[in-house]
Amino acid sequence: MGASFINIFLVFLKIGCLLLGGGYVIVPLLQSELVDKRGWITKEELIDFYALGQCVPGLIAANTAIFIGYKLRGKTGALVTLLGLTIPPFLTIILLASILTELAKSTIMNNIFWGVNIAIIILIFLTVKEVWNTSIVDKFTLFVFILMFILSIIGVSPALLIIFAAVLGIVWKKRKEGRR
16 A cells, blocks of 8 residues: 555554654554554664654644655645644534533543543553664764753753754764764
8 A cells, every 4th residue: 555645544543543742752653554564764764753743833633744744745745644643623612512511420420531641651651662773873962962852851942852852963973974
């Protein structure tokens, strides 16, 4: 099954139906559907698109889907992935809005959401594990991670951390190329 517009739409519609918990949960779903089952993108591309999705304004899951759609089929592919991903939650919100107050009182629904929260925690853990395995590849990347972690704890702005990490990476790469 190739990456036709209808196939892309159906895959992202399926992901949109399963996506509870936001952008941190999307990586295992995308890896299963796009990398493992279909081979439309590589694992490294997925992590890169996810990282880019975090760096631009907007929802991480939607941004990631747009980058993937653009890679697969250009601007129209980006639109198709965005529509496929956002239609299920949009329709769900419309359907649930009228009965939301009653659902909030339901013990059964509270138990269901408790179970969903556990699943979300597991999916977030899998995302962190996947990003870690793809991003921390040597002593230098481990050093940058630890440094950025410490700087974030002491309150350095995330934007400054991104810029600083990028500069460190560029300097490191230039230094390695200079040795050759």
